[in-house]
Amino acid sequence: MAQLQRKTNKKVKVKKENELLGTLLSVMGVGLFIVLSWGAVYLLYLSR
């Protein structure tokens, strides 16, 4: 049973990696950086 569970976990892990999760998070990170930078300068604009 435990062996079967390990196999299932492994399958899930491989599937997730194939789905380019790292890529998705990286692009989201780029987007977040852009939004935060924009927000910071916008706050500066409001303060002036």
Place this chain on the structure above:
Amino acid sequence: MIDKRDAKLSLFFLSISFLALFIGAIAGLLQTLVRSGTIELPLSIGYYQLLTAHGVLLALIFTTFFIVGFLYAGISKTMGALYDVPRRTGWLGFVMMTFGTILATIFILLNKATVLYTFYAPLQASPWFYVALVHVVVGSWLCAFSMWNQYYIWKKKTNNKLSPLFSYMAVMTMALWFIATLGVAATILLQFIPWSIGWVDKIDILISRTLFWYFGHPLVYFWLLPAYMCWYVVIPKIIGGKIFSDALARLAFVLFLLFSIPVGFHHQLLEPGISHSWKFFQVVLTFMVIVPSLMTAFSMFAVFETAGRKKGARGLFGWVKVLPWKDVRFFAPMMGMLIFVPAGAGGIINASHQLNQVIHNTLWVTGHFHLTVASTVALTFFGIAYWLVPYLSGRTLTPQMNKLGIIQTIMWTIGMAFMSGAMHVVGLFGAPRRTAYTTYSDHPQALDWVPYQAAMAIGGTILFLAILLLIYIIGYLAFKAPIGEMDFPLGEVEEKATSTPIILENWKLWVGISAALIFIAYTLPFWHMIEHGPPGSPGYKFW
């Protein structure tokens, strides 16, 4: 190895490119030292003269010559040796561009064209400076015609087969360049030359600036697209991966063609004489470029992750570790890609109507384009040169030169972090761009800028040393490296990728849509400028 005659043509373009880079870099070093108050120039040399030399030789000449040389090499590699007419036209283009470059440089060094690289009216240069620019532009058009001709003949000979991705991108890059330079050619031929010769007394400044920025923004994409070509086509091969999707890459290039041209007003957000609604419209179109930019980011991350997984990388970001960080052909463009993240964020800030008021005409803007063209583009071009120069000269990239290339890339990144970082910060404090050293009679606010200007000089000095190292490496690779065969890295497309829709190669459609967008974005505001034209201005020479 490509046909030797094509390699020679490409090498000639690259040679002028690196010569311009060296001279422009000397001007850049002196500028940062003057701006920080470290040195004073002899009376015979002006700060703005250096600024003009730096901008023209680096932003216009280094980039354009490098791009044309790179594209010729890639076209010859992917579509076969250049046919006679395209090759001859290419040489004619080279001669015209080189003549224009030499003429422009002479007039800048004679202090008769100190008008900066944007040559804004009413600053007036010698007519020969504008004639020189015409030669550079028309010469580059000849190169564009030559590449399109090669593509046309190739398509005919292969019964309209899908073109190789590199060549498709080269054709698109030159299409963007041609459409964009129509604006700058119009202002030079119809406004600047008659005005500088004295055939007309006055110039319409708003129209000249509008035509310049019609060209000026897609110019950025003319620099970026060849860098993207390296990222999309070359990098996958170097890292042992495959191109994520041929269709996605072509679509991204189509979108760059459509959305990088009708957007010049976002450089003129504080320009009177253009209504807010048209500025807003062009800002919206500007933001559309974010789509192909993020598509590119996605594609590159996907290539990295897929290649890493194939090499056995585990975990969410385990693939980052297995990238070939010690291979300068990857490392230099990768640094360029990483720097493009803050560069792109800065670009969105610049193009936002209100935020532009915070940074307009400050050193922030200078810092921004030193991240885009002088880091993202330049580092990618350096990365290309490290394998392209030995490839074209029949030599090899030695491990020692590879190591020096890594050091050069690190020096460039550190130098730019100092210089561009300081420019961004002090720009937010209000320090103006395009200004020689001054403390404004020791005004407290201006004195606050001085430490940042010193940081700019430190960064500029590191960058200059990096240029010296680059020139040494390139010289070694061209003339001294061991004879041998290098690879021209060209990636293959993933087997699982969807096939490329033929519509992506329908040039009439995409150029037609591009023209339509340009007409929509420019016709009415341009008409308003003519209808409500100001009296115009005589020329001024402040140097």
